[in-house]
Amino acid sequence: FASHVPLPTHRFPADFRWGVATSAFQIEGAADVDGKGPSIWDTFCRRPGVIADGSDGTVACEHYHRLDADLDLIASLGVDAYRFSIAWPRVRPTGAGDWNEAGLAFYDRLIDGLNARGIQPHLTLNHWDLPEALQATGGWADRATVQRFVDYALGIAARYGRRVAAITTHNEPWVMAVLGHEAGIFAPGIRDRAIAAQVAHHLLLSHGLAVRAMRAAGCSVPMGIVLNLSPTVPATDSAADRARALLEDGRLLRWYMDPLFHGRYPVDILDDLGEQAPVIEPGDLDAISVPIDFLGINYYTRSVASAGAPWVPGSSGLPLTDMGWEVHAPSLTELLLRLARDYPVPPLTITENGGAFPDACIDGRVADHDRTEYLAGHIAAVGEAMRQGVPVNGYFVWSLMDNFEWASGYAKRFGIVHVDYTTQVRTPKASAHWYRRFLQHQQALRASALGIPTGD
């Protein structure tokens, strides 16, 4: 069942990590099993009208109950690494206080199962599912949550720190802050720009303090944070559109990159926030700018800024994914070059890249040519940035399998493995077969460069 999409020819280094990614809430299900507490996403999904198909994460991919088979599935892809997140309310149901041994044991089995199969576990502490009990006391808007997160990170590092290859503090603080607290379309569904700005600051602060605390406790695993980044281009060359693009770039990229790598917030965005700027205490920016071992980048699309009428996706003629996101691989090269030019970055890891596309299911096979082309083009774009000197050390496809796509419910499919939500049967799509063949080809390129006969 071969795909005819050509394999990228760039030879990636031998220690480059190829992987697939998921997050706890999107795949696990078992929302109240074995002592798990509710998260803000469990609560948010019950609000009428917020999830496109009215669904929730109660069952999802039943990954919690299908762990062993899913581990074999991951191994069958031939990847080096698997990126997953821990559901904080599964291991510490109220966010503080007692730990839940049954929940902790699940992640023991996951991590040990990966290591037994020769796959590096890349652990994310926070992929958005904050314990509901902490939202009740103010959530990320409350500075006390910062210390709760540091305590949680210390517990996780103590339990798993010797058995994982990387620890990420937060996944996409922009999404949690802006979509969760300003647009209100993600949990916890708040609409208040000042609160969103304070949340973003507390997320960054808790990242820095958690990294410091875990290292002080003797954890030597590589640590970093994951940002969702895009280059922002003006819709036209007009002064107004260019000013708008600068502002949007400040809100999406510089608001996070400047404090992490320059130890200061961008002045234009502080000015733009005015009275809504966050409370920042002395020492906060020192903590946020703690050196990290890698920067994770989730890249899906470029962003187009318009000062007038909202820009219409697709009007440039670029193809769109099922999310309505433009497909434009050169923007990934451009983004990586810009980050390496403007910031003293550690090695970059592409922690998510992929797309929602239609699947054609024929005779038990799932054809997803558009996704395969998307992956091929973006992997080549990473290779091009590396050829121009950008340090990139890994690439993870989003996602291992179709899953709960947040406010879009189950209708949008990002998996390279198809999930039948009636039977829970997993079927690798053509893109999964293509990815495995690409990884085998990379191994062959390495072997031939070393003069090792591969037998093919």
Ligand code: PNW
């Ligand atoms: C990321 N946006 O979310 C997340 O890390 C994943 O959990 C998610 O499934 C994936 O991308 C695909 O959506 C994002 O609107 C959600 O800009 C929305 C945006 C960006 C990232």
